[in-house]
Amino acid sequence: MLAEGFSVALPTETVYGLAADALSPAACARIFEAKDRPLSDPLIVHIPSLDWLDRLVVASPLALTLAEKFWPGPLTLVLPRKIMVPDIVTAGQETVAVRMSSHPIFQKVVQNFAKPLAAPSANRFGRISPTTAAHVLSELDGRIGLILDGGPCTHGIESTIVHVLDDRLQILRPGPITEDDLRIFANVFHGPAGVATPGGLMSHYAPRTKLVIEENPTPHGPRNGLLSWTRNGTGFYQTEFLSQSNNLQEAATRLYGAMRRLDGAGLDLIIAEALPESGIGVAIMERLRKAAA
Ligand code: TXA
Ligand code: MG
Numbered sequence: 001m002l003a004e005g006f007s008v009a010l011p012t013e014t015v016y017g018l019a020a021d022a023l024s025p026a027a028c029a030r031i032f033e034a035k036d037r038p039l040s041d042p043l044i045v046h047i048p049s050l051d052w053l054d055r056l057v058v059a060s061p062l063a064l065t066l067a068e069k070f071w072p073g074p075l076t077l078v079l080p081r082k083i084m085v086p087d088i089v090t091a092g093q094e095t096v097a098v099r100m101s102s103h104p105i106f107q108k109v110v111q112n113f114a115k116p117l118a119a120p121s122a123n124r125f126g127r128i129s130p131t132t133a134a135h136v137l138s139e140l141d142g143r144i145g146l147i148l149d150g151g152p153c154t155h156g157i158e159s160t161i162v163h164v165l166d167d168r169l170q171i172l173r174p175g176p177i178t179e180d181d182l183r184i185f186a187n188v189f190h191g192p193a194g195v196a197t198p199g200g201l202m203s204h205y206a207p208r209t210k211l212v213i214e215e216n217p218t219p220h221g222p223r224n225g226l227l228s229w230t231r232n233g234t235g236f237y238q239t240e241f242l243s244q245s246n247n248l249q250e251a252a253t254r255l256y257g258a259m260r261r262l263d264g265a266g267l268d269l270i271i272a273e274a275l276p277e278s279g280i281g282v283a284i285m286e287r288l289r290k291a292a293a
Contacts, residue, residue: 001145001146002019002021002027002109002113002117003021005020005021005024005027006020006027006144006145007019007020007027007030007034007145008020008109008144008145008146008147008148009122009130009133009136009140009144009146009147010103010117010148010150011103011133011148011150011151011153012101012103012106012119012153013073013074013101013102013103013153013154013155014074014101014153014156014157014158014159014175014176015121015122015129015130015131015153015155015156015157015158015256016122016129016130016131016132016135016136016147016153017044017046017101017106017119017120017121017122018031018034018035018119018120018121018122018136018140019031019046019109019110019117019119020117020119021113021117021118022045022046022085022086022089022116022117022118023085023086023115023116024086025086025087027118028043028086028088031119031120032088033143034140034143034144035120035123035124035125035140036124036125037120037125039088040091041091041120041125042089042090042093042096042097043088043089043097043118043120044097044098044099044119044120044159044161045085045089045097045098045099045116045118046098046099046100046101046106046110046116046117046118046119047098047099047100047116048100048107048110048113048114048115048116049100049111050068050071050100052116053067053098055082055084056081056082056084056085056096056116057077057079057080057081057082057085057096057098058079058080058081058082059079060164060166062166062167062169062185062186063077063079063164065185066162066164066169066182066185067100069185070177071099071100071102072100072101072102072107073100073102073176073177074099074102074155074158074160074175074176074177075099075159075160075162075175076097076098076160076161076162076173077097077098077099077162078095078096078098078161078163078172079095079096079164080094081093081094081095081096095163097161103150104150105148106150109148121158122136122139122140122144123135123136123139123140124140127139127205127206128206128207128256128259128260128291129157129205129256131152131153131253132152132153132257133148133149133151135256135257135260138260152253153253154253155175155176155252155253156252156253156254156255156256156257157175157176157252157255157256157280157284157287158173158175159173159175159176159177160173160176160177160178161173161175162182167186168186168188168189169182169185169186169187169189170188170189170190171188171189171190173283174283174286175280175283176252176280176283178279178280178282178283180279204290205259205290205291206290206291207259207260207262207263207270207291208263209225209263209267209268209269210269210270211227211259211269211271211272211288211291211292212269212270212271212272212292213271213272213273213274213285213288213289213292214271214272214273214274215273215274216273217231217236217272217273218235219235219237219271220269220271221269223237223266223267223269224236224237224268224269224270225237225239225240225262225267225269225270225271226238226239226240226270226271226273227242227258227262227270227271227272227273227288228240228241228242228273229242229243229246229251229274229275230246230273231273236271237265237267238261238267240254240258240261240262241254241258242254242255242258248276248279248281248284249280251275251281251284252280252283252284255284255287259291272288272291272292274288275288
């Protein structure tokens with residue numbers, strides 16, 4: 001199906017992606033169509049092997065160091081594009097986002113395909129990323145021809161995205177590779193500069209139910225749900241526990257599934273308990289703030 005220009009949902013170690021031939025503009029257009037994604041939002045290109053890096057981008061020594069250290073894995077590098085990358089992939093920007101997935105099924109598919117695959121998260125635009133095949137089905141049923149079920153995703157939130165500058169890294173999206181992991185290799189800074197980040201839209205990762213973040217959640221009404229980090233859920237209509245053992249990694253893995261269940265429970269408000277902003281907690285809180293916006 002990929003060779004014929006169709007899109008296919010594939011598991012990765014972060015979230016499920018909707019993949020298509022990254023070098024075919026027509027195939028990539030099918031991704032935008034299935035997701036209702038605006039053409040102004042560029043795609044991440046997933047490469048089968050490291051030798052593709054040089055063909056697609058201008059890779060600085062720092063970029064190569066990061067690729068060797070963190071690939072395959074949940075780190076996306078934004079680098080100057082080469083001419084081979086179609087405009088539809090970059091949304092006309094001069095940079096392209098590249099990563100190499102460590103998921104064994106994704107790897108097998110992309111290596112057999114032997115070309116890069118463009119793959120955004122396999123959800124409708126602006127909605128919660130899928131971490132199981134069933135989530136993909138609920139988002140894109142009838143719009144895509146195939147989902148490869150690889151079980152639940154290990155990380156559960158999307159890759160860290162960094163804009164690689166000569167001697168510095170700009171974190172465009174926090175994720176499983178943390179600021180501390182990256183600081184070993186270069187200075188790290190946050191915030192907007194130099195590169196357009198459409199996914200930085202405030203409304204990303206949104207459930208349909210209103211969501212607020214509180215330090216010490218208490219119910220405001222009879223049909224409130226709790227997204228719990230330490231609380232026991234007394235007084236709440238429904239509670240989803242992110243990690244009974246206070247493990248941030250487990251909380252990340254469970255986050256989107258828990259949000260989906262609460263969103264489907266007919267609640268009038270979801271109250272998310274604030275998590276500690278250390279390690280992957282930074283990425284979890286960023287997703288919760290966007291869900292609340
Ligand atoms: O973990 C992940 O990264 C997953 C899996 C499937 O690989 N993919 C993913 O893709 O999260 P997507 O499209 O849902 O999110 C990618 C984000 C978007 O917000 C997009 O705007 C941004 O990356 N992006 C893509 N190319 C960019 C570029 N050249 N410069 C800046 N931001 C870019
Ligand atoms: Mg996405």
